[in-house]
Structures are given as C-alpha cells and as structure tokens.
Amino acid sequence: MKRKSWIQKQGWIGYVFILPNMLGILAFFILPALFSFGMMFTDYQFANPNWKFTGMDNISRMFGDEQFYASIKYTVIFLLSVPVSLAIAFLVALVLNRSVYLKGLLRGMFFLPYISSGVAVAFVWMLLFQPSQGPINEVLRLIGIVSPPGWFADSDSAMYAIDVVQIWFMLGYNMIIYLAALQEISTEQLEAARIDGASSATITWKIVWPLVSPTTFMLLITGLIMTVKSFSLIQAITGGGPSGSTTILSLFVYKTAFSYYEMGYASTISWFLFAVILVITIIQWVGQKRWVHY
Amino acid sequence: MIRKGWLKVVLITTLAASILGACGSNNNNNNGNAGQNAGTASESQAGEKVKLTMWGAVPAEAGPQEVIDTWNKENPNIQVEYIRYVNDDPGNLKLDTALMTGQDADLFINYTVNLLQKRVDAGVALDLSSKTDYNIDEQMGVDAAQWKIDGKYYGIPTKKNMLFIWFNKNMLDEAGLPVPPVDWTWSDLREYANKLKKDNVYGLLQHDAAFTATIDGTIAGLGVTKPDGTSNFDNDLWKQQLQILHDMMFVDKSTPEYGEQVTSKMPVDTMFLKGEAAMLSAGEFIFRNANNLKDYPHDFKIAFATIPQVTADQKDYKYAGGLGDFLSVNAKSKHQEAAWEFAKWYADGGMLPMASGGRIPSSKSVDNKQAMDLLLKGLEDKYDSESMNKVVFGQFPSFQLNVPKQAIDARKEEYEKYFLNEQDIDTTLKNMAKRHQQYIK
Amino acid sequence: MIETKNNLSVKLSVTILMLLAGLFMIVPFLWMISTSFQTPSEVFRQWLPSRLDWSSHQRIWTGSYNFLPYYLNSIKIAVIGTAGAVLLSALAAYGFARTEFKGRNTLFMVYLSMMMIPPQVVFVPKFIMFNWLHIYNTHWALILPAMFSIFGVFMLRQFFLSIPKEITESAFLDGAGHFRIFFKLVLPLAKPALATFAIIDFSWQWNDYENALVFLQSPKLYTIPLGLQNFVLENNVDYNGMMAASSAAIIPMILVFLLGQKYIIQGVSSSAVKG
DSSP: OHHHHHHHHTTTHHHHHHHHHHHHHIIIIIHHHHHHHHHTTBOOBTTOSOOOBOTTHHHHHHHTOHHHHHHHHHHHHHHTHHHHHHHHHHHHHHHHHTSOSOHHHHHHHHHHHHHSOHHHHHHHHHHHTOTTTOHHHHHHHHTTOSSOOOGGGOTTTHHHHHHHHHHHHHHHHHHHHHHHHHTTSOHHHHHHHHHTTOOHHHIIIIIIHHHTHHHHHHHHHHHHHHHHHOOHHHHHHTTTOSTTTTOOHHHHHHIIIIISOBHHHHHHHHHHHHHHHHHHHHHHHHHGGGTOOO | OHHHHHHHHHHHHHHHHHHHHHHHHHHHHHHHHHHHHHHHHHHHTTTTOEEEEEEESSOGGGTHHHHHHHHHHHOTTEEEEEEEOOSSHHHHHHHHHHHHHTSSOSEEEEOOHHHHHHHHHTTOBOOOTTOOSOOHHHHHOGGGGGGOBTTBOSSEEEEEEEEEEEEEHHHHHHTTOOOOOTTOBHHHHHHHHHHHOBTTBEEEEEOGGGTTHHHHHHHHHHOSBOTTSSBOTTOHHHHHHHHHHHHIIIIIOOSOOHHHHHHTTOOHHHHHHTTSEEEEEEETTHHHHHTOTTTSOOOSOEEEEOOOBSSTTOOSOOBSEEEEEEEEEBTTOSOHHHHHHHHHHIIIIITGGGGGGTOEEOOTTSOHHHHHHHHHTTOGGGBOHHHIIIIISOOOOBOOOOOOHHHHHHHHHHHHHHHTTSSOHHHHHHHHHHHHHTTOO | OHHHHHHHHHHHHHHHHHHHHHHHHTHHHHHHHHHHTSOGGGTTTOSSOSSOOOHHHHHTTSGGGOOHHHHHHHHHHHHHHHHHHHHHHHHHHHHHHHOOOTTHHHHHHHHHHHTTSOHHHHHHHHHHHHHHTTOTTSTHHHHHHHTOOHHHHHHHHHHHHTSOHHHHHHHHHTTOOHHHIIIIIIHHHTHHHHHHHHHHHHHHHHTOOHHHHHHOOSGGGOOHHHHHGGGBOSSSBOHHHHHHHHHHHHHHHHHHHHHHHHHHHHHHHHGGGGO
16 A cells, blocks of 8 residues: 555656657657558558559468468477577576586676677588588487488478577577576575575475566567567578578568568568567466566 | 746746757758858859769779779769679668668669669669760670660660689590580580599589579570460470489589588589589689689689580570679769769770679770780689680670569579479479469569 | 585586587687688688688778778767667666556557567668658667667566565655666666676677668768678678678677676675665
C-alpha cells in the first residue's frame, strides 16, 4: 500500500524519464516502420519514381512463393541455436565467475568471436566443416560414421552447420550479460545455502537460476529477435547457399530489397516476420510469470 | 506563492524560447547569407570552375586515380574527384542512393545492363540522344548497341570485356598439346583437362566470374525464350555442357568438385600462377596478378584460348565479353555539360592508364598497341604472343545478357543442386526453366 | 587442508579445460593475425606465414589505404553514440522499471515490437528523413539513431527490476526524488549492467557496416567497416591488407572490453550492499 502511494503520487515522472528516449524511438523506428507498412501495398522499387498501389498483391504473392516457405523452414532451424547458446553461455558464465584462475583472460577469449572479423570467422569454420578433409568429419569418421554430412556443401545439413557457428558466435555475448547478472547475486545467500548442506547443482538450479531469470528472459526474447534479423554471418559463410539452403527469411528480405530492389515485396515479408515474432514475444511475455522471478 | 511560481515558469520559458528563436534566426540568416554568397560566387565564376564526382568500381590506385589526375592537370576548370564503390549489392545500393540526391555523383559507371535499366527507370541516367557531337556506334563498334535501352543510349560503353581460358604453356608443351583453335568445344577441353591433370595439378580451374560463360553465350545465340515465349533455360546445349562439367568433376576428377571448391574458398588465380592447374577459366582481371612477379612468381609462359562452345556445329555461339564499363551522366547533376566533356575524353583514351589492369579501351580512337604495351609492362616473354593476339585482341561476336537477376540467382540454385548430386540433370533443367518463367512477362 | 588442496586442483584443471575451449574460440582471431603477415600467394594455402611480412601492416597506414581517418571517424561515432545510448537507455529503463504510469506496459510492448523490423525495409524512409533533416552524408546520420537503443532499454530494465525494491523505496521515504534515486543509487548499483551494455553497444556501432554504407557518401567521412571494403578488389579480395586492417580495428574493441570488464568485476564488491 505504502509503495503504491508514493508511486502514484508522481505518476507523471515516468514520462519524464522515458520522453527523451521515446522521441528518438518515434523518429527513427516508429515513423519509418509506418512508412514501410504503407509500402507493403505498393509495387515500389527502390529509386523508381513510378509506383502504384497494388492492394493485396504482395501478400498473395508471398503466400504463393515457394522460396518464402523454404526460408521459413530454414529460419526455424536457425532459431534452434538460441536456447542452446543460452544454456551453454550460462554454464560458461558460472564457471568463469568463480571457479577458475585467469578470469579476465578467459572471459576475453570467449568474447573475442563476437568482435572478430566476419571474414576470418567464415573462413575458419569453412575449413573445420570441410567435407573431405575437415577435422569435424575426420572425427566423425573415427567414431564410425562412414559417410558424414557434407555440411556447407550439402543443402540438407548446411543450416545445422550454420547453427553450430551461430551458437559459438553468440556464446561470448550471452556470457558477458550473464556475468553481469551473476554479479548481482550476493555471496551471503550462496554461502548460507552451502552451510545448509546444499550441493553445487542444487544451489545452481534452485538459487542462481531463478535469480538470473529476468536476464534469461531478456536474452531469450532479444536472442530470438536478433537471430531472426541477423544474417551477416550466413552471408559471409555461404551467401545463402548451397542452392538457397541457408537463405533464412531475413536474408530473403535483404536480397529482395537490396539485390532486386523490390521494396514493396520486402516490406510485406518483413511485416509477416514482424507479426510472427510479436505473437511469440507476447506468448513469452504472458508466460514469464511462471518462471521469471523479479 | 503559486502565482509567483507560475510567473517564473512563464518567464523562463519565454526567455528560453526567445533565445532559442534568436539563435535559430541568426543561424538562418547566416545560412542564408552563406547560401547567397555561394550562389553569387558560382554565378560569377560560371564556366570557370566546376567540381565533378565520378563513381566507379575499380580501386583508385588501379588506374582511375591516374586518369583523373591527368584530366585535372589539363582542365583546371573542371576538377574531377573519384569515388570508388564496390560492385556488389550493397555497393550498388549506395551508388543509387547517392544518385537520387543528385549531389556529388555526376558521372557513374554501370557494369550490367540490369542495373543500367534500373537507373534509367529511376530517371538518373541522362539520355544521350540529343548529343550530336559523339557517335557511339561509330566509335565503339557494333557491340555497343547491346547497351541500348528502348533504342537509346544512356551512356557510353568504354572497354572491351574479356573472358578466356588461360593456359600454362609449359604444361601444354610437356603433354605435347597445341594451343587449341578458337572454335574448340567442351569435349576438346575435357580431353585436354584429362591429359593435363597430374597429382596435385588440376586440369581446369574456373573462376566464379567465368563459371556460366558458356551457357550464357549459348543462350545469347539461341534466344532467352523459345518462339512460343516460354523459357529456353531447358535447352539441350545447356544439358550437354552441364553434363560434361559434371563428368569432369566426378568421373575424370580433372576439375575440383563444386562443393569442394566452394567450401575451401579456392583462390583459383593463385593456384594457377603457382602451377597447381594447367587451365584457368577467367577474365582479363588476372593480368594484374600475373604481371606481379614479386607476389606471384612463376616461370611458365601463358597462352590463351577462347571459352569453348558446346558442340562443333553449334550456331550463333557468342563469346562472353562484348563491351563494358558503361559510363553514364547523372540526369540530376548540375554540371551535365562538363560531365559530358569528361565522358567523351575518358572514352576516347583518357582511360588508358587503366589498361595496365586489363581494361582495354573500346574506342577506335585508341591504338591497340599502346594499350597492349601498358598491359604487358615489358613482360612480353611471359605470354605466348600468337594466341594472345588471336584471343585477347581478337574480335568475337559477343553479347550482354538481359535476364532478371532473380532468374539468374534461381538458375544458380538449381545447377548447384545438380553439381552437389542432389538433383539429376533433367529435373535441373526443368526447374531452371520453370523458375525463369516466373519472371517472363 | 586436504579439501582446499582438492579444491585447488579442481580449480586448476577447470582452468586448463577452459583455456583449451578458449583457444578454440580464438582460432579465427589467430588466423586473422597470421594472414596479415602472409604474402598474397600464401593466403588460404597455409596456416602460418613462411616469414613475417610486415608490408600489409605498413601500407594500411600510408598512401591511399591510410586507415587513420577511418579510425578517428569510427571512434567519434562509437564513443558519442554509445555514451548517448547508455544514458538515454538507462533513463528510459528506470522509467519502465521503477515508475508507474498509464499505458506503461503497452508502451513497452511497442518498444519491443520495434526491434523486430528488419533495417533493410526502413532504410528508404530513413534516407528521406535524413535528407530532410540535412544529416544525410554527415556523421549525425549514424550517431543520432544509435543513441536510441531498444535493446539497451530492455536489458537495463531487467537489471533495474532485480535491484531489491526495498532499497529504492526506503530512499524515497527518506525524501529522495526519483532523479536522486536514479543517479545516486540505481546507477552505481547497476554498474556491471551498464558496463556490459556499453561494451556490446560499442561493438555494434564499431562494426556497423550497412548504415555507414548507405548514409555516408564522402570518403572523408568513412568509418572502418567502409574502409575495409577498399580491400575488396574487382574480382578478388586483398586478404592480407584486409586482415591487417581488421587486426588493427579490433584493438580499440579489446581496450573497451578490458575497461568495461573492470566495472563488471567491481560489481562483486558492491553486491554486499544488497545482502
């Protein structure tokens, strides 16, 4: 009750805090977004002053476009990397937070991929996944898999290889955010549990994991959004190939907009993408009460 | 108290507003003055000093800088600045954005008819029909007409495009093979590759830029569509060429498997110059590295052949190349006359310094010998002069392919499936035609 | 004693294990350094240079490749942009986490949804707007939008939410206003989060290629990612030069990481406050 009263008393102050940011968001995000929403109903091609309203043409074209459906499938496979990367990053952050020497160095090493040159990343992973002599397939053959997948040279497995690279790439990013979250947990809480005889696993699962759940929630939502939007890594490694098998939706949008200049159609696909992520986000938002503890 | 508080707020707000307003109007005045000054300045100096900006995709140090330095020295009144853009999707988007503003982009070079078409549609490429002081057809030859859009020129094609097979002549001699004639076929090439391959030496390597040279040249002769208006992407000559290439990869193993080449990022030019391949299918851009003996030392001679046709009796086969580097004037430029003056000078020999990088001017006003000397830089003994004269400086029927980029990309996806053994040849051809059909209006 | 010894050896072996994993993480980085010292004909053909060739490192600082202006431009943009983003995001995050007002949750949902628009489809309206604001082809076209980070608002909001309510509440009852609480209490407590966001945001702006490409036209305004395009030749790539320049470009990033890292560790001691 007491809390309610002091917050209610200054209801307007919230706007003061948000206003500067909101002006920018309005100008650089919301207005352009509305503009692109309008483009959805036109045949606007970039730079071409002659365009007309085409109504629902773009939408029906999209639902009849085989490449669109294919890229949805690839996008779903791509999104598998998000939870996996989160789980690994959480474990790495735990280890690097306490139980090692050379913390600074190790954190730096794990974060380095996130800021490394995309060209270098692409080249090294291509070599690792090289079908005939690459180390990954050598190992697979050693453990008895006679014909390992061709990875980037095979349209059935290329997307999974991309997943591996993406997990590796996002590890450092997720890790440092988890590290920041772990700093907020007080040592006393953990010590008390340890004295009570709880095992490390119990402490991690029952105390640490719930305490970082707001961060996990944030990483999950932003991870899904950013992964859906990101394609520069794919662009550098496969360029969307072989035979289009790594052309996720965002890369499809990119090609449609920047390569074919079909801004109207690109907007349509983007707004479909928007609607899907929005629904997923709302579901997560509603579902967060069950596992996120503030 | 309350009233006083309000008064304060009002006072401060008014004060602040008036200060801001004053600042704003001051600024405006300043800007206005500056603008006027600039205006009068340019008026009074009209015809005296113009600054032009030219956009091209060749790195400045590979010739363009020397070109504009020469021009700027001779023409103090028209100073040109060169901006380099990368000729990929984002790079072209950057150029198109700049063209729309009409500032700092007076001249630009187009590299494909597709993109030129887009710029004509956007109204940024100047229609040259009214220019009577330069006859493009006469200066550049019959191939220039391939760049016409709706029967009009929106720029000048300035260079000869070239794609050919580069031979390691020493390997050819060792195998006792002659330099092939200009009308050789893919079956001949397959045989050559078989005889030339050794352990750790490929018979043939193909640069990305040359991978589709034969099928493109074939369709240019056959026509992109059949008489009934449907796609011609399922023609039998394509089938034969793709099959031969497939056999070379998987049966003869005389050329790298497609997946292998893509996933190992094979630097084909380096490999050829290191003697790891007997033949290389690529363009004139290899000259830069081939002439650089410091970074790419090699002791063999290089000979040349055309990109082979599919069958000996094939009619109307066209050779990849024709004319390129299509120089346009921005229709939104404020200095179109000056830009046009520069464009004519550039085409008629101004561009010569770029010959050292393989860009041979197409204008008949330029002496071939001069361009060749620049190209070879005294390294004549590294090249087989007979085949070089015949192929590199020869005249061949050529083409510019005007197929939507979407269809070209779709075609690539389909033949990739074939070369990765995920789809047989008949399905591949069927799909290529089907997907091309979507973009035929 | 035995137990601590055990602990020590466990800690040591975990360290060694993580070092091995860490080594795997930095292979591309090592390849980048190695390539920058190779000659053109060695690229993609061998892992190590036959001998250290410094010429690529020399030429990226001289002649037409000179990277210094790109460097300075990048620093200017990334520093101002990041500083702005941290401040404005923290303010808004506090608003969303610690104040209540009508439509707060809806507004937050609108914020989040704006993260989902792919940048390729808003670049035309942005271009028109920048042209109108006269900031096209100036650094402001990059700095201004960069100062508004939805991700930053979201991330910091989550961290502010996990600061125990009792702390801010008791300060409020002691008569502190929201701004005082924000600057004197919340910001110091959230140092690790602020530092982390700063590191990540800096890295995004440092590596931003698309916006710089489209909105900067004059070469003298170019940033590092645009400068790297100089090494993309017509039909091939000068990998030696590109990797030399990339190695140089990563140094400021590493410095920022080390700097921010300090604050992340500092957070440990301040966590006692909350106990």
